[in-house]
Amino acid sequence: MASRQYATFEVADQLFGLEVAMVQEVLSFHEYTPVPLAPRSVGGLFNLRGQVIAAVDLRVQLGLQPRDFEGPAMNVIVRTPDESVSLLVDRIGEVVELDDETFEPPPDTLTGPSRELITGAFKLDGRLMLALDTGRAVQTSIGSAVED
């Protein structure tokens, strides 16, 4: 039976997961340089060992209010074909091994911006983990679904 490893994290009390292979690293950081005129979902830039990394506010991507940057925020740094991008999340969870059997496509009742970002749901013990579509989660170009 096929199974995959997922790195999990929480945003607004919802558990999300990304395939471990997509995740470069996880770290907490507290100084972000805002990018004026950038889409709202861009939380800012920060220096990761000499690399300038753009942080995408996953709250905004999910249609929620932007995060306030008091204190450190958790970054899940994901690799995309062009660059490394950080997803700002509330809390980091553990890495879980999940059977493909527990996977289901997104429920029809799930609507709004988050619907676009999710490939499906894993049924964990007592809670659901939503699997994120990395490509869409880090997309911030003007005109994407999250723009007001």
Place this chain on the structure above:
Amino acid sequence: MEELGDIVQEFLVESHENLDQLDRDLVALEQEPGSRELLSSIFRTIHTIKGTSGFLAFNRLERVTHVGENLLARLRDGTQVMTPETTNTLLRMVDVVRTLLTTIEETSAEGEVDVDGVIEAVTACIEGGSPAAPAAKAEPAAKAESAAKAEPAAKAEPAPAAKAEPAPVAEPAPAVEVGTVPAPVAPAAAAEEDHAGAEPGVGQTRRSIAESSIRVDVDLLDKLMNLVGELVLTRNQMLRAVTASSDPALARTGQRLNLITSELQESVMKTRMQAIDHLWSKLPRVVRDLSSSVGKQVRLAMEGRETELDRSLLEAVKDPLTHLVRNAVDHGIESPADRRAAGKPAEGVLTLRAYHEGGHVIVEVADDGKGIDPARIAEVAIKRGLLTRDQVAHMERREILNLVFKAGFSTAEKVTNVSGRGVGMDVVKTNIERIGGAVDVESTLGEGTTWRLTIPLTLAIIQALTVECGTERYAIPQVAVHELVYLDGQNGRVIEHAMGAQVYRLRGKLLPLVRLDETLGLPDSSGDRDVYVAVLQAEGRKFGLVVDRVLNTEEVVVKALSSRFKEIGMYAGATLLGDGRVALILDVPSLARRAHLNVGAVDRAQAEIDATKGGNDNVDRLLIAGVGERRVAIPLDMVTRLEEFPLERFERVGAREVVQYRDQILPVLRLAQLLGVYSDTEQAASVPVVVYTERGRSVALAVDRIVDIVEDVVGAQRDFGDDGLMGSAVIQARVTELLDVRRAIMAADPRFDAEGVDTDGGLDLDPTMMVGA
């Protein structure tokens, strides 16, 4: 033949290029033995060399190429098939041809280079239809013979060359490498070495380049560069921490780390550097062809050809530079008849000059031609409707000259196929600005024109001005920064509004302002007072950027910005500041475009001001300096830079004081001595200095302090006849003496006048000049 004639020069350049191609073709031919196309190309090349060598009476060369041509003809016509041995023989022939060419280049003659061996081999190849037997013999023979025979034959200078050349003989494969790697050196040397044998080391150098270099992926170098940039930042943080602690051992270690890091940074940067000669080597040919086709006599002089800059920048500079050179030959330098009529030698001189200055590479293209007439430019601008007569009347000479960079602007009387179509200069400007550089032109009517390109040393590290706006810091490429003005909201240093557009009166001219906070959609943080205006220039227009604070000028490592921010258009990149935080680098051209939106309103307001002034043009811009108790006004037009030198920089030569400044020795004139007053700087640790530069010669005027820059109508003068003074006037309600700069300078450097310094000439206001308040 004492010296190489033009024809021989050209022949050598062309042949060297052809030979490199030939090497590649021959190896490719081995993979693709039947290729008629390749064979024809090789045949043509050899045929050309043969033809020309016959004409120039290079008999050995002719004989070698002649048999080579025969063999190639047979291969081409299919009478004989290509074998590895034929390839070897042909490569050997190419090498002998190369040796001959090198010898010709160095000694102007063929010398005693042995050609019989190779002729025999080629003939054997033709006759034998290439059986396997001679192949075995030919190879070791080839090696031994070319090395052994060439050496005694060309005992004197050509020896190293002859020895170096046969290297690729044994193995055809590396021939490609050898052909391509030192290529920049080879044609360069061929093209510019005027005198035979001037550099007997040429052959040696080529060998060492081929043998001691490896090919490295540019990506790897970029990565190294990034890491070093990172290391520099870490080092800075480390040093700060070390300074705070009092451990002497740690301080020593920190010091070493500091030195090693700097050296490492320099070395890594060097890996990407190439001499500008790489570009220049193509130009003698361009100049030669062009000048003969337009009937002019032009001599090309080059200074500083070893000046290095980043490879990618070199590539970007290539087209603009070629254009400027072509333009100078076509329009700058006059026809021999006109030149003689103007009392100049018939032969014009085009000088290429490259040097380092303040973290940039300056490349100048200077001709001694007819110069650009600002009046004519103004006239054309008016005729084309680009400017009104009124506007022109209030423009500085320098601004008028810079109109030539506008699109569609050409004053050429007749359009030639070379230039004069009004395309080009604007492209030159755009291309140079794209890589963070600047272009400038200075011209004296009847004496010549100098185009000056200011190019960053590397794309990866730039000089930047860091400013603060709101809570964030931003970096502005220093090359775009002309000056900084602090607005305290008093004494006319205020932001004014002209029909909705914000402007500032910069020395009487309205400067359109762009507010950084507003442009970036940030809350209005600064108000109209207690702000700084960075006077920037891009796309041919000056504008002021209003920021909260000016922090620093520093070298920053440019990081590419994620493509997701491209569409914003305001940022040229990002960088890491000393504390490790990310700062955005502003894109000055986009900001300039914002400023353009208000141009109409600003121009109208300027016209109004000018109208009310009643055309009074006697406004002088003066630098007010304090000397002892006295105030001295120096016309700002003559000031190139304000500096502050620590006392120990002042040295003595004979009776005179000098300072070393940018690789020059600057004579120092202490105004206090000239005016005979007691100076308070004699004990001070550093001395403010006003630098005056003209045609590469500078004089430092030492003062006690820089007070201000004002604009005044200098009417009320009274002449008290002091030496070096023109008189005095009331400026800012205080009596101020007007310095006669020329006489003052004559006192410091009597030779200064020797070359007829034109004190009315427009001078370069250095882009980094700071105007404080």
